Amino acid sequence: MAIDLLYNVLIFLAAAVLIVPIFKWLGLGEVLGYLAAGVVIGPSVLGLVPDAEGVLQFSQVGIVFLLFVIGLELKPSRLKVMRKAVFGFGSLQVAVTTVILAISAWWLGLPPIAALVVGFSLGLCSTPLVLHLLGERKELQARHGRNAFALLLFQDMAAIPVLAVIPILAAGSLIADGVAPLLGEILLAAGAFLGLIVGGRYLLRPLFRLAANTRSREVFAGTTLLVVIGAALLMDIAGLSMALGAFIAGVLLADSEYRHNIEADIEPFRGLLLGLFFMAVGMTAQLGLLAQQPWMIVGLTLALLLAKALSMIVAARLYGTGWREATNLGVLLSQGGEFGFVVLTAAGTAALLGQELVGLLVLVISLSMAVTPVFFLAHVNWIRPLFVGKPRPKPAYDNPVDDSPQIIIAGFGRFGQIMGRALQGLKIPYTVLDINADHVEFVRRYGNKVYFGDASRIDLLRAAGADKARVLVVAVGDIEASMRIVEQVKRQFPHLRIFARARNRYHAHLLMRAGIHNIVRELLPASLELTRDVLIELGIPSEQAQHTIDTFRPHDEQALMRQLEVFGNEKKLIQTVQEAAQELEALYEADEEVATTAPRRNAAPRERQDP
Known part of the structure; x- marks a missing residue:
């Protein structure tokens, strides 16, 4: 048994290492690379891992971790700045696209509830694929880039209640057994939901404070895994989606001082498990359907791309954007997405949809994702230049207060607090990292935004916004820790201008030898x-x-x-x-x-x- 498990792990790792880099090099993104790797090792091609369904069931843990990270990112302040774009444009697009696709599915013979689920799942877009395309062309801060991000954010949030409702929609015994069983399920789900929120609000921070005081990275990472998996299992026991529990746990920790450290610890697990999920989806892709009915599959894929592009353009125009931006969004967001896989898989497991239909739609979504980079490149080269004209005035949400830090302060003792008070008075955004959990808790009582974490960790600095920040202030009192931070930052973030606190002349000499000249001896x-x-x-x-x-x-x-x-x-x-x-x-x-x-x-x- 152990040998079989190790063999499967070896196959997955080898396929990912060999195939995913090729897709990244081609500019198609990691998601399609994982899908292709799954197809190659799955039953449809080499058959190296025959139990595709079992792998798919286990790999849904990757979606749990993805939803937890999304919850961590949804700080109330961030939503407030983008609320018009997220909830206005996002809800409009989801409504328009879902209605058009659901009516089409109903016209093709699906029952109303099944058609609605299919319309919603096909209307979702691929967050990693779209953000990769925008980042590659440095268009994340463009008008259509911001609208695309807002829309993807709303879709990620909208998928949560749908995943939660699917088990209830699948309760076919409502007519036969009456309302009482369904009411019992609803009360159980509501109790678990409220219990998770109340318990998480009062227990999560003390739990992470206890883990932080151990000064053990392994204990802290284990605590994070305990919270994510525990919240997911609680929702599953209550009959709701595991992803919903993880999402709620993430939101509860979004304003926590441990957020950046949690995000840095969970990222490797999220990436690996999400990659495993995409590979499992690729393994379940029924390529035999493409060989048996190529014209129908290709026709459905093109119909999905066209329907989503038109609905996106309609929603964008109703929202008030120009034709140039509307066409950018239409081509960029015309594909299906990874949450479509999740919703369809959940609907198939709950018997709302047949497994053959789920396999067909998963194949269509995969093909739509595969051709999107090609279509977007063609649009950029040939269609976009036709819309060059006078720039339209920017809407109000195009000038948000940038919540990404310009300054990161490592260490928030007496030295760092003085600088923090001055920056706060000037309304200059900054992020503080401090390794002392008790100190962090004490300082936060006075309204300071301080996060627990070791600033010498590259993953933690990246989670705190070091890629976008301009200045790093090293205000750490410990000389060895200070030099460790400086060495890591100079190697990984050379654009950051470093200002450092020196304990004494020896410390100042070490900093100067490391190439730091903005030094203040305390x-x-x-x-x-x-x-x-x-x-x-x-x-x-x-x-x-x-x-x-x-x-x-x-x-x-x-x-x-x-x-x-x-x-x-x-x-x-x-x-x-x-x-x-x-x-x-x-x-x-x-x-x-x-x-x-x-x-x-x-x-x-x-x-x-x-x-």
Whole structure:
């Protein structure tokens, strides 16, 4: 049994490693690569893994993790900024497309409920495929890119209640057994739903705080897996979708200080399991249908692409966009999507749809996804130039407040908090990462947005927005941790401008050797300011005391640079320190001579002016 399991794992990994990179190189995206890999190793081609249905059942855990990550991204502030595009344009498009496709399915002979499920599932688009195409052409921030993202976000949210309702729609015993059994199921589902929300609201943060205090990455990752799988199983026991439970758990943690760390820990599991799901879908694709009825399959695929493109253009025009943007969206979002696989599979499992019909529609969706990159490239080269004209005025939602951070502060102790208060007063967005869980919890009580996490982790920095940020402030007190962060960031995010806090001269030398020049020694400004006040207290005039400090600062910086040249050579370092002390004494003696001779130069004119 163990050998068979290892054999299957080896087959999946080999297929993914060999086939997915080819599809990425062709610009078709990872999703199609996984689908093709599944087709190759599935029963339709090589038959290396015969139990496609069993793999598909297990691989739906990937969708659970995907929904959890989507929930983590849905912060209330982000939805508020994009609410018009998400709920206005998104709901309009889903309604128009679902109605058109459902009526078509009903006309072809499906019952009303089945036709509605088919219309909705075919109306969903592929989030990873569309975002990949937009990112490849750097059009995510274009007008049609933002509208596409808003639409995909709404579709992801809309799929959740549909997945939850499918088991209820499949309760065919309503007429035979009466309303009581259905009411019992609804009450059980509602109780589980409320229990998850209430329990998660009051238990999740203490649970993650306890895990964070262990300082063990494995314990924290295990806690994340426990929450995701536990929430999914709770919904499954209540008769609802497992994905719904994971989504709710993600939303409950969206504003948590542990969000970035959770996202970084869950990403590898999500990616692998989601890839396994797409491979399982490819394994279940009935290529025999394409060989037996090629014209019907191709005709249905083209009909789906045309119907979705037209419905997208209609919805975009009703929403108020121009023809150029509407056609961009129509071509870009004309394919089926991975959530269509999920909804159709759930409907087939619940016996709302026949397995033959599910296989046919899965094949049609797969083919529509395969041809979308080609159609979009043709549209960009030949159709889009025809719509070049005067730019339309931007709608209000095109100028949102950017919630991606311009500044990331690593460490939020006394040093970092001062900077954070100043930035908050200027309304400059920033993200804070701190490794001390107790400290994070304490600081958040005062309204500060601080996230738990080790800023030396590349995955965590990427989850916190390091790809888009401009400045990283390393305010970590521990010297080794500070240098670890600097080394990782300079290697992985070379565009980030690094400003660092140095504990002492040794730390400053380490930072300078690492190529960091925006350095503040934490004790130097306060020490010089206090020295000036002490000199004034001793009777030295305030101007002279300030001049003493102004003389010391550049001299100390020059000495620091000279000592950097002999870093690691203790004998030469001692000699440099002694020479610097002698130079400073000479500077002060020269200043004293100037101060004593200056009154004599000014005395003669005053005497001549006396009567």
